[in-house]
Amino acid sequence: MTTVKTPRPVPDAASLRPETRLIHSGILRSQFGENAETLYLTQSFVYDTAEQSAARFKGEDDGFIYSRFSNPTVAMFEERIRAVEGAEACRATATGMAAVTASMLCFLKAGDHVVAAHALFGSCRYVIEELLPRYGIKTTLIEGTDLKAWENAVRPETKAFFLESPTNPTLEILDIAAISKIAKKAKALLIVDNVFATPMLQSPLALGADIVCYSATKHIDGQGRCLGGAILASEQFVKDHLHTFMRQTGPSMSPFNAWVLLKGIETLQIRVEKAQDNALKVADWLAGKPKLKKVIYPFRKDHPQYELAKKQMRGGSTLLSFEVEGERAGAFRFANALRLIRISNNLGDVKSLIVHPGTTTHQRFTPEARAEMGIGEGLLRLSVGLEHVDDLIEDLSRGLAAV
Ligand SMILES: Cc1ncc(COP(=O)(O)O)c(C=O)c1O
Structure with missing residues (x-):
């Protein structure tokens, strides 16, 4: 059996243009040197020894454990979206709504306050207006195009701003750079749902946002097949909040969906x-x-x-x-x-x-x-x-x- 033991490394994403990143970033080639991304349809991974399994659970051995935590096909999807967005880290989710919900529930707690633009996709509004308050997280909905309204809504306990731009369905444009300045002054994280713009047409992180959410179900698949989502943030945010939340609560993307979505990303631009x-x-x-x-x-x-x-x-x-x-x-x-x-x-x-x-x-x-x-x-x-x-x-x- 012919195998490639040392696949040639792909150039670092930072040196590639966005169109190229869409196609080449994040590929994890197996020893067989396949061209297309591999579908690792497995729930769990096996260990050589009990010592290795112990080390992996402790985070001392770099490898996969269980597909609710991570999976090589999902990791390829995450790395590709991360490279295209220019973010430090990415976590894939089962749907866009799982991304929106996890981006907030992973770090907010009772007593915190969230300010959001009132023009939101219906399910996003449900999360802000009904779900978060049920757990003691207060929320204020404002006219998102009014910068004064963002400023006036801030309270000492404000921990997050949430918006989408363009908005669904009225295509209002919110000033992400200006709102991010207000968020920074308030020491709140700005979360942007970038579904309508796609990574191709708008880069919220470069405009000052802290977290970006996608429904990969939309343009990233673009061919009406699989549901999916993604959260892009700093490594610190993922380490401190998202990593454990995702691992323990399980809104993970399925490897099959990641595999389909990886092919979608190639033609996104x-x-x-x-x-x-x-x-x-x-x-x-x-x-x-x-x-x-x-x-x-x-x-x-x-x-x-x-x-x-x-x-x-x-x-x-x-x-x-x-x-x-x-x-x-x-x-x-x-x-x-x-x-x-x-x-x-x-x-x-x-x-x-x-x-x-x-x-x-x-x-x-x-x-x-x-x-x-x-x-x-x-x-x-x-x-x-x-x-x-x-x-x-x-x-x-x-x-x-x-x-
Ligand atoms: C702006 C926006 N955010 C989030 C979502 C949710 O995405 P999903 O259907 O993948 O959960 C949608 C879906 O239409 C959307 O339009």
Whole structure:
């Protein structure tokens, strides 16, 4: 049997450009020298001796123990995301929501206080508004675009700021650099859910954030297959808080999902580039159409935070939202008339997907809370995929005709 005993080392990620890191970072080649990443579908690992198992549990022997703690395929995924983001450390999670929840529960305790922007993905709002207070962690929701509101919400016991930018589904842009300064002054950690921007279009850590969360389910897979998430932070944060929390509570990513997601990451740059190009063209085409009240896209000049979006993002995202005349009935007629673009609450897929947030992702809120977040009854969110833009425009024409 031919085996490669000493695989040639991959260059250090720091010396590689982001596109190359997406493809080469973190590969752990086995003795067989395989090209594609290996799927280590195993629950546990075996030891040569009882002494070795003891040393490994003590952290004195570098190796794998059990896949709830770590696994070589998951480690490849973590190292690749870490290298692309330029973070010190990464931990993979089962879903994006596991990442968001673990990023806070791993270090917050009763008596602490969290400030968060009120415009959040529905499940993130549940964690902030309902879950954390159940364990004695107080939370304050504010208008995230108002820097004074962040300052005013700070209390002596404030330990974390949480935000997403662009927000889901209204694509508001929050000033990450300015908010991070307020967080630092308050000695609070700034956690950014960077799902809408992706690592390709926005680097929150470089803007001053302390922790970044991803739903890898979205653009990182990008092909609608596996759920996953990631938390990026300093080595110190992982050592002091996240490592033990993940190991003992078990929101870990499965090796199979890590293996699928690793293949997704390889094409992330090229997919996001094309999809955001399509999104801008679609937004420009929709803008000003008589049956639409407004079109929201961060890289259009009519976006309220256009200058800020241009400053902190490298592209306007692969999503856009628009408000249809005729309230909910108008929005439903639009969505039901589409033939190519499918109705789905997922996003970041190669297939374009449309959703009515008011009755799906944000349905559990009161109409007043939705209105506060800017989610009107006529609002539709479109996740733009890789189809030919003219086919998308033809399909959207069907929607418009039906309103
Ligand atoms: C902004 C945002 N954060 C987190 C999540 C949760 O991700 P997952 O579905 O992987 O748990 C989503 C899902 O849509 C999202 O849009």
